[in-house]
Structure formats: C-alpha cells, structure tokens
Amino acid sequence: MRRILVGIKRVVDYNVRIRVKPDGSGVVTDGVKLSINPFDEIALEEALRIKERGGAEEVVVATVGPADCQQQLRTALAMGADRAVLVQADGVVEPLAAARALLKLVEREQPLLVILGKQAIDDDNGQTGQVLAALWNRPQATYASKLELGPSSARVTREVDAGLETLEVDLPAVVTTDLRLNEPRYVKLPDIMKAKKKPLDTVALAALGVEQRQQLKLVRFEPPPQRQKGIRVKDAAELVEALRKKGLL
Amino acid sequence: MSWKVLIVAEHDGAKLNVSTAKCVTCALGVAGAEISVAVCAVDAAAVAAQAARLSGVSGVLAVENPANQHALAAVLAPQLVALSGPFTHVFGPSTTFGKDLMARVAGLLGAAQVSDIMAIESPTRFRRPIYAGNAILTVEAAGDGKIVGTVRMASFEAAGPAATPAPVEKVAVSAQLPAHTRFVSVSAARSDRPDLQTAARVISGGRALGSAEGFKILYSLAGKLGAAVGASRAAVDAGYAPNEMQVGQTGKIIAPELYVAVGISGAIQHLTGIKDARTIVAINKDAEAPIFEVADFGLVGDLFQIIPEIERLI
Numbered sequence: 348m349r350r351i352l353v354g355i356k357r358v359v360d361y362n363v364r365i366r367v368k369p370d371g372s373g374v375v376t377d378g379v380k381l382s383i384n385p386f387d388e389i390a391l392e393e394a395l396r397i398k399e400r401g402g403a404e405e406v407v408v409a410t411v412g413p414a415d416c417q418q419q420l421r422t423a424l425a426m427g428a429d430r431a432v433l434v435q436a437d438g439v440v441e442p443l444a445a446a447r448a449l450l451k452l453v454e455r456e457q458p459l460l461v462i463l464g465k466q467a468i469d470d471d472n473g474q475t476g477q478v479l480a481a482l483w484n485r486p487q488a489t490y491a492s493k494l495e496l497g498p499s500s501a502r503v504t505r506e507v508d509a510g511l512e513t514l515e516v517d518l519p520a521v522v523t524t525d526l527r528l529n530e531p532r533y534v535k536l537p538d539i540m541k542a543k544k545k546p547l548d549t550v551a552l553a554a555l556g557v558e559q560r561q562q563l564k565l566v567r568f569e570p571p572p573q574r575q576k577g578i579r580v581k582d583a584a585e586l587v588e589a590l591r592k593k594g595l596l
Numbered sequence: 597m598s599w600k601v602l603i604v605a606e607h608d609g610a611k612l613n614v615s616t617a618k619c620v621t622c623a624l625g626v627a628g629a630e631i632s633v634a635v636c637a638v639d640a641a642a643v644a645a646q647a648a649r650l651s652g653v654s655g656v657l658a659v660e661n662p663a664n665q666h667a668l669a670a671v672l673a674p675q676l677v678a679l680s681g682p683f684t685h686v687f688g689p690s691t692t693f694g695k696d697l698m699a700r701v702a703g704l705l706g707a708a709q710v711s712d713i714m715a716i717e718s719p720t721r722f723r724r725p726i727y728a729g730n731a732i733l734t735v736e737a738a739g740d741g742k743i744v745g746t747v748r749m750a751s752f753e754a755a756g757p758a759a760t761p762a763p764v765e766k767v768a769v770s771a772q773l774p775a776h777t778r779f780v781s782v783s784a785a786r787s788d789r790p791d792l793q794t795a796a797r798v799i800s801g802g803r804a805l806g807s808a809e810g811f812k813i814l815y816s817l818a819g820k821l822g823a824a825v826g827a828s829r830a831a832v833d834a835g836y837a838p839n840e841m842q843v844g845q846t847g848k849i850i851a852p853e854l855y856v857a858v859g860i861s862g863a864i865q866h867l868t869g870i871k872d873a874r875t876i877v878a879i880n881k882d883a884e885a886p887i888f889e890v891a892d893f894g895l896v897g898d899l900f901q902i903i904p905e906i907e908r909l910i
Contacts, residue, residue, distance in 0.1 A: 361864075361865070364730070365727045365730050367731050442709070443703070446703060468727070469727060471727070471845075473695050474711060475699075476699075477697075477699035477702075478699055478702060480700060481700045481703025487700065489692075490696070492839070502780065507692040507782070508693070508793070509782060509784040509840065510838070512779075512781070512783075513779075513782070514778065514780060515780050516777050517776040517777075526829070562708035562737065563708045563710065563737055564735065564736040565733060565734075566735060568731050568734075569731065570731060571729060571731070574892075575892075577876070577888070579895070579896070580895050582895070582897070582905075586877065586893055586906065587910060590875075590877070593875060595797075596821070596910055
C-alpha cells in the first residue's frame with residue numbers, strides 16, 4: 348500500500364510569549380495553549396493533498412510524547428489523517444530517541460514517504476528528519492517548498508541559503524517541510540466528531556525497544572538579555588543625525 | 597582529556613564560505629582543542645588552501661571524490677563519519693548546508709547534536725537559543741561519545757588569517773556513498789548587494805511596502821548605504837521579495853551593526869532573527885507596533901516619505 352507517515356509534535360502555541368521559570372529549570376507551560384507544531388501541520392497537509400491527488404492511499408500520523416498528545420493526534424485525524432499512533436514517553440525525548448521510535452514505526456508501516464516538519468518551535472533543534480533518514484539509510488530532502496511525487500522517486504525543491512535547490516530522491520525517503528510548502532486547512536466541526544471514531548493506537552516507547560537515554564543534560568534555562576530601551580525620534584533628519592553621532596552612517 | 601575538533605568546510609567548489617571561519621572561532625572555545633577542517637570536494641586544492649590560512653586551524657583534510665560536486669548531505673555524511681574517528685567534536689555551520697548535513701552525521705554516529713551553539717562554556721557545556729530565541733538553554737553533554745554541533749553564525753566573528761598556513765593532507769576515505777539522492781538544479785537569485793548574513797548594514801522591508809515595486813525604495817537606500825536588503829515573512833509570502841531574503845526564526849538569523857526595519861510590525865519570529873543586531877532602527881506608521889520595543893531608534897510615520905528623505909540626507 349502507498350502509505351505516508353507523518354510525524355507531529357505537540358508544542359507551546361507559536362503565539363504564546365513564553366516565560367522562563369525563575370529557578371531556571373524550564374519554561375512555564377502550565378495553563379499555556381499547546382498546539383501541533385506549525386511545520387508539522389504543513390507536513391500533514393502535504394500528505395493529505397498527495398492522498399487526495401491519488402498519490403497515496405493512507406496517511407498515518409504519529410507522535411512521541413506524553414499521553415496528553417492524544418489531543419493533537421485527534422486534531423490531525425480531524426484534518427484528515429486515517430489513523431494515529433502515540434508512542435508514549437514522559438520526560439525529555441531527544442531527536443535521536445524520537446527518530447529511533449519513528450524508525451520502528453517505519454519498519455512496521457513500510458511507508459513510501461515520511462514527512463516531518465523542519466524543526467519544532469520549542470527546542471528549535473531541527474534534527475529528527477535527518478537523523479531518521481540516517482538510521483533508515485534512505486534519502487532526505489529537508490526544507491521542502493515543493494514536492495512532486497512520482498511512482499518510485501520524488502522531486503523536491505528545497506529552500507536553501509542561496510535560493511531554491513531541486514533534488515531527486517528515490518523512494519522511500521524522508522522529507523521535512525518549510526513554511527512555503529502549503530497552507531494547512533482548518534478543521535471543521537463534523538470532522539472533529541468523525542475523528543473520535545478513527546483508530547488511535549498507543550504503544551510505550553520502551554515497548555518498541557527504544558532506550559530513552561538523555562545525552563544532553565538541560566542544565567539551566569535563562570531569559571535572553573534585554574535590550575536597552577530605545578528612543579523615539581521625530582523625523583528623518585533627527586534619525587540621520589542620531590545615527591551619524593553613533594558612527595553608523 | 598585532549599580535545600580534537602573537526603569542522604566541515606562549506607564551499608562552492610572554488611571559494612570557502614565565511615561560515616567556516618566562524619566555526620573555527622567557535623571551536624577555539626573548546627579549551628586547548630586541536631582544530632582540523634575537512635574539505636570534501638571534487639578538486640579540493642583551492643578551498644583547502646583557503647581553509648589552511650585560517651588562524652587557529654592546525655590541519656586540513658582534503659577528501660576528493662567526483663560524488664562531492666553538489667554537497668548532498670546523504671553523500672557527505674558517511675565521509676565525515678569515516679573522518680571523525682580521532683575527533684571528540686564535529687562541527688558545522690548552522691546554515692541550511694550545515695543543518696541538513698550535521699544532523700545526518702549525528703544520526704550515523706548515534707551522537708547527540710547541539711544545534712545553534714551560541715557560546716561554549718566548557719568542552720562539554722554549550723549555550724543555545726530555544727523558543728525562537730526567547731530562552732537561552734545551557735546543555736551538558738555526557739562526554740562519553742562524540743559531540744556534534746552546528747554553530748550559530750550571528751554569535752561568532754570570522755577567524756582571521758594565520759601567520760603560516762596549516763598543512764593540507766589528502767585523505768582517502770572508504771565509505772559507501774549512496775546513489776539514491778541526485779542533484780537536479782539550483783536557482784540562485786543573483787544579487788549585487790552584500791550578503792545578508794555577513795553585511796554590516798541591513799535594511800528590511802515588511803508587508804507595508806505594498807508590492808515588489810515598493811521594495812525599490814529600499815534597494816535604492818541600501819545601494820547608497822552599501823547595505824544588504826532583507827524581508828519579513830509577510831513580505832516574502834506576499835511575493836514582494838524572494839524567500840532567501842527572509843529574516844527571522846525560519847529564515848536567516850543576522851547580527852549586523854545596523855538593522856533598519858521598515859514597515860515591519862515585529863512578530864516574535866522576526867525578532868528572533870535580528871535581536872543580536874548592534875543597533876536597531878524601526879520605521880513604522882503604527883506607534884504601537886512591537887518592533888518599537890526592541891528598537892534603539894524609532895520613527896513613527898509614512899515610510900514612503902521617510903525613506904526617500906533619509907536617502908536625500910545621507
């Protein structure tokens with residue numbers, strides 16, 4: 348079966364202005380809105396569009412995280428994913444452990460394509476897709492802004508520093524999404540009801556045989572240094588004068 | 597413990613990217629480390645010679661292979677893993693090249709990667725921004741395996757020239773290179789203006805410019821200032837500027853001497869890309885725009901009048 352596996356992550360919503368806890372042990376997440384990572388919504392949207400065009404028959408969405416992530420998986424099912432898998436793990440899951448968990452799902456599901464976001468907006472690591480591709484020994488096409496899926500290969504246009512690069516990768520492959528790949532759809536109320544009946548399997552990370560060893564200890568969280576308060580100038584002349592004084596012009 | 601850092605060179609086959617010199621400066625933060633640069637290329641001579649002249653580099657490893665023509669992560673990663681044997685740290689730049697490649701290297705090594713290193717506190721302790729730069733995280737690696745890192749470009753100056761060049765050694769690596777990934781094409785927007793990531797002055801435009809045509813007043817002022825031109829995500833999405841001009845969490849992170857934000861409201865994701873700029877100027881008609889909270893100099897008014905006026909005055 349032509350199947351696409353999409354990995355999502357539950358993160359603090361991108362509109363939330365986060366605060367570092369005073370004791371430096373983390374950021375405040377109690378009572379804060381949590382959502383699907385924006386890049387992962389784009390990944391799911393792309394998989395759904397491929398399926399709607401007849402390029403795939405099934406879209407499976409998966410996440411690695413605590414039990415509460417079921418909410419985000421249900422949202423993904425409401426968007427149109429066919430079924431969901433929660434790999435349950437509490438505490439810090441590093442990209443390597445997440446990729447190892449996804450690899451286990453890949454072995455089980457045999458997808459022709461795995462689509463992930465290019466980075467999660469909480470840890471900003473940007474690693475999981477590449478690590479999965481490495482462990483799987485398959486191609487990777489990161490920062491995708493265009494994806495054309497053929498019978499046995501895909502053409503992917505990537506957003507790179509120099510401009511746009513196009514690669515051809517044999518399937519199966521791992522693709523990570525950039526912002527301009529698509530505009531994710533909104534979830535409709537009837538679909539939320541339907542999503543409740545769609546299959547959602549839960550498996551423990553340890554049951555997959557993946558060790559949740561933390562290689563990087565989180566020592567301390569700090570707020571970034573504050574910039575000094577600036578001044579308002581009244582017109583262009585005063586601005587140019589101020590910049591001249593600072594030796595910037 | 598003696599530390600050895602391997603840095604992967606970013607280049608176009610002829611010229612070494614400035615990102616490599618910044619990685620060298622970062623690597624100097626690993627106290628007492630011996631620093632080597634790996635140049636994977638078809639013909640490595642020219643780039644290896646440039647890498648050898650960077651102050652702090654003690655050796656250059658040149659790996660020549662026709663497969664290295666297009667810097668594909670899937671092809672480069674096994675070669676770096678083969679080279680990495682004696683090294684404790686493997687670093688690359690946090691550019692699209694380095695981010696794509698290094699995580700694949702980390703995956704093959706089963707190693708931890710520290711993304712976007714902004715400071716090194718000890719050979720195993722690093723500081724990096726998270727949550728779009730709204731928090732700084734210090735991490736400590738267990739130190740029982742190799743440490744892979746990507747280096748945040750805005751946090752380090754480029755290493756200067758060395759008194760005497762380091763030795764260049766041609767190395768043959770035995771790694772199986774995949775054929776499953778093929779380069780098709782690259783379309784680079786040619787620009788006569790300075791590079792966005794290294795320019796001392798940057799002028800960026802937002803949605804308020806109204807059109808690609810509207811951006812011309814920025815190009816004109818930038819030309820006079822010798823500045824690079826950037827854009828907010830909104831301006832790029834609206835088609836006013838190409839995507840490689842995007843500044844922010846998902847675009848380029850820059851730290852120029854002078855940053856002028858024109859018609860940019862200052863979303864969190866944009867501020868992430870500029871908050872290390874030495875001086876920030878905001879020009880916006882909305883006095884409540886969040887950009888004014890970080891601006892050293894703020895001017896409220898119509899950008900279509902202000903920008904040409906500034907150009908006349910300088």
